[in-house]
Amino acid sequence: MAEKRTFESSMKRIEEIVGLLEKGDAPLETSLALYEEAVKLMKECSVTLTRMEQKVTILSLGDETGMTEKPYDTCEDI
Secondary structure, three states, rough: OOOOOOOHHHHHHHHHHHHHHHOOOOOOOOHHHHHHHHHHHHHHHHHHHHHHHHEEEEEEEOOOOOOOOEEEEOOOOO
């Protein structure tokens, strides 16, 4: 089983792949394999970002308990 990459290591690998593809000297098959790897990593990063965004909440004064949790994406008073 492959070791799970961190978000940061995935982003670094995507940057490396972009650099290799921009050089344009890799054979077509290699370029396609690199592109496929980058797409997979970007999807994983997107999922990670979505999960992290869902975890971010903003606490504000409000109800009778004195605290109200609002999801990050619905808070308008930032």
